[in-house]
Amino acid sequence: MSPETERPRSLFEKLWDAHLVKAETADTPAILYVDLHLVHEVTSPQAFSVLAERGLKVRRPDRTLATIDHATPTLDFAPGETPPYATEAARNQVETLQANTAAHGIALHGWDSPHRGVVHVIGPELGATQPGMTIVCGDSHTATHGAFGALAFGIGTTEVGHVLATQCLLQRKPKSMRITLDGQTRPGVSAKDIILAIIAEIGVDGGTGCVIEYAGEAIEALDMEGRMTVCNMSIEAGARAGMIAADETTFAWLKGRERVPSGPGWDEAVERWAHFRSEPGATFDHDVFIDATKIRPMITWGTAPDTGIAVDAPVPRARSASHRKALDYMKFQAGMPVSGQKVDQVFIGSCTNSRITDLREAARIMSGRKVAPGVRALVVPGSVAVRVQAEAEGLDRIFIAAGAEWRQPGCSMCIAMNGDKGEPGQLIVSTSNRNFAGRQGPGARTVLASPATAAAAAVAGHVIDPATLTEPAHA
Amino acid sequence: MPERFEHLKSRTFVIDQEDIDTDQIIPARFLTTTTREGLGDLAFHDWRYDSDGKPLDNVSLNALDTRSHRILVAGRNFGCGSSREHAPWALHDFGFRAVISSEIADIFRSNAAKNGLLPILAPPEAHRWLLEHPDVEIEIDLANQRVDLGNGPGFDFTIEPFARHCLMEGTDPLGFLTAHAADTDAYEARTA
Numbered sequence A: 001m002s003p004e005t006e007r008p009r010s011l012f013e014k015l016w017d018a019h020l021v022k023a024e025t026a027d028t029p030a031i032l033y034v035d036l037h038l039v040h041e042v043t044s045p046q047a048f049s050v051l052a053e054r055g056l057k058v059r060r061p062d063r064t065l066a067t068i069d070h071a072t073p074t075l076d077f078a079p080g081e082t083p084p085y086a087t088e089a090a091r092n093q094v095e096t097l098q099a100n101t102a103a104h105g106i107a108l109h110g111w112d113s114p115h116r117g118v119v120h121v122i123g124p125e126l127g128a129t130q131p132g133m134t135i136v137c138g139d140s141h142t143a144t145h146g147a148f149g150a151l152a153f154g155i156g157t158t159e160v161g162h163v164l165a166t167q168c169l170l171q172r173k174p175k176s177m178r179i180t181l182d183g184q185t186r187p188g189v190s191a192k193d194i195i196l197a198i199i200a201e202i203g204v205d206g207g208t209g210c211v212i213e214y215a216g217e218a219i220e221a222l223d224m225e226g227r228m229t230v231c232n233m234s235i236e237a238g239a240r241a242g243m244i245a246a247d248e249t250t251f252a253w254l255k256g257r258e259r260v261p262s263g264p265g266w267d268e269a270v271e272r273w274a275h276f277r278s279e280p281g282a283t284f285d286h287d288v289f290i291d292a293t294k295i296r297p298m299i300t301w302g303t304a305p306d307t308g309i310a311v312d313a314p315v316p317r318a319r320s321a322s323h324r325k326a327l328d329y330m331k332f333q334a335g336m337p338v339s340g341q342k343v344d345q346v347f348i349g350s351c352t353n354s355r356i357t358d359l360r361e362a363a364r365i366m367s368g369r370k371v372a373p374g375v376r377a378l379v380v381p382g383s384v385a386v387r388v389q390a391e392a393e394g395l396d397r398i399f400i401a402a403g404a405e406w407r408q409p410g411c412s413m414c415i416a417m418n419g420d421k422g423e424p425g426q427l428i429v430s431t432s433n434r435n436f437a438g439r440q441g442p443g444a445r446t447v448l449a450s451p452a453t454a455a456a457a458a459v460a461g462h463v464i465d466p467a468t469l470t471e472p473a474h475a
Numbered sequence B: 001m002p003e004r005f006e007h008l009k010s011r012t013f014v015i016d017q018e019d020i021d022t023d024q025i026i027p028a029r030f031l032t033t034t035t036r037e038g039l040g041d042l043a044f045h046d047w048r049y050d051s052d053g054k055p056l057d058n059v060s061l062n063a064l065d066t067r068s069h070r071i072l073v074a075g076r077n078f079g080c081g082s083s084r085e086h087a088p089w090a091l092h093d094f095g096f097r098a099v100i101s102s103e104i105a106d107i108f109r110s111n112a113a114k115n116g117l118l119p120i121l122a123p124p125e126a127h128r129w130l131l132e133h134p135d136v137e138i139e140i141d142l143a144n145q146r147v148d149l150g151n152g153p154g155f156d157f158t159i160e161p162f163a164r165h166c167l168m169e170g171t172d173p174l175g176f177l178t179a180h181a182a183d184t185d186a187y188e189a190r191t192a
């Protein structure tokens, strides 16, 4: 607790202060300690090379956790067989991580691990992600872990090397922003709709330089998966990180997970974690208020994540040259809704929306229905554990009966570097986080949506508000 | 290790487009590399090549001589999106040494400075002037944090002092961090 003479601190300030190895000066940034370093195959090889060149060791292999997710195929293969990599380079990259982690004694959730999966899915799932921590990864969606009241942000490969060698990072203290959602969301509005609405409101650079704390009734009402979805997309508003203070929902979710303490250690941990929340009267560099009651199921129309509108709302008129370019690329017309547009592919997955609750949502929509002719639907669980859980609940059978492809875990079509991709001109409804031109394959057109909206598009064959789907025959 | 950066007199190359994300700078499907060399050929790949990988004739980037054009001027919010350091690696390897915009995404800015690519934030007026006057010779003085635009509105910029120090010395901050290992030991002992 801070003495009375001190001003109240925010969650972010507490996290920052608690991890200072050395405070910043005019000439040098702060040295910040990293509690958990997540590593994957794409942004780490050059960092390990720097260690090798300089003869450095990994300082804390026990605080480092690695997995393979970006370049890995999501197709089935028999045990003992070589995974069906899209390219030799992909195989080489995965094998490079296997060799690097083995050489440095780092735990790798590789092909044979029951916890392999998208890095931002497995961290929380293992209980490695905990409140009060600093967490970094060579990946901009590291903010996902902020859902647990942690300071989590993406770093570049040079910094991956810094953390491997020193467990520390050089950082200037970012600015802070609080986004408060007033009121409750309407039924049928998911966490994805909330974050798409927030980004549409503040813009792709609205959070630049900031750590965002999400607060308010509608945020507190979200389950942990929903909170992860919200924090995950903080970077799409330009923010360094996004976070939500830990509460009973957080503690209940973490209890019993592999890396979380149990017995008396659990009570101590909860007591410590509970301290990491903004004190009343804490101030922020920016304070934003959003009316949660106005949020509707969302979809994007452009090539930046801040182009979200209500699914049935008309595409706005172009306000700039970039907007015109985006409309051109998307082949959409101002004044027409995205709703009704014919869909070629549907992707349900990614670190934004590939957790069990996301799959349940998609399955609820697909149950008793069929994927429309000519549409390819890919359902890619976020981890092996999510896949196992979904199969235990019979969700896989719902997807397969509907005619969707039930895949092995990985980033898949979110980033389209493992062979899962869209074709030029195709319209893809995707539960991922980026609709940049070419993100899902050269020329592919991406619209971002929630799992329910994506699943509804798969069965309708066109973009549609899931609430307006007609009842399936047997339901 | 990047070369030392002090002074740069060169011509500008303008891409007047906002929100150029790192997927445009280097598409994700090329990220399976395990080295940082040779990424210049892939910079802005999908703008420069057709679907068979043949360079497009009508794209000015393909005709650009980066020995004379080392300064990229881009629209607002350059470098948004993924944290891939491949983006500044590709731009540096392509031949750029500085990028100027009115707004540059955080992670990209920090990644660029670590790789010999100086990120410069220009005030709106100077930024507009630069966008409207493509292919001009300008001068960047990093020590004094000043950009001279010839006939245009020259401006002062700021860059984080430590990043400037590293750019000017051509050093990487890893040495600074390893030199503070004792502080980290103390921190670990204190928080264990």
Ligand code: SF4
Pocket (backbone or CB within 6 Å): A069, A070, A118, A119, A120, A139, A141, A350, A351, A352, A410, A411, A414, A415, A432, A433
């Ligand atoms: S799922 Fe997509 S956004 Fe998430 S880590 Fe993988 S590639 Fe990045």
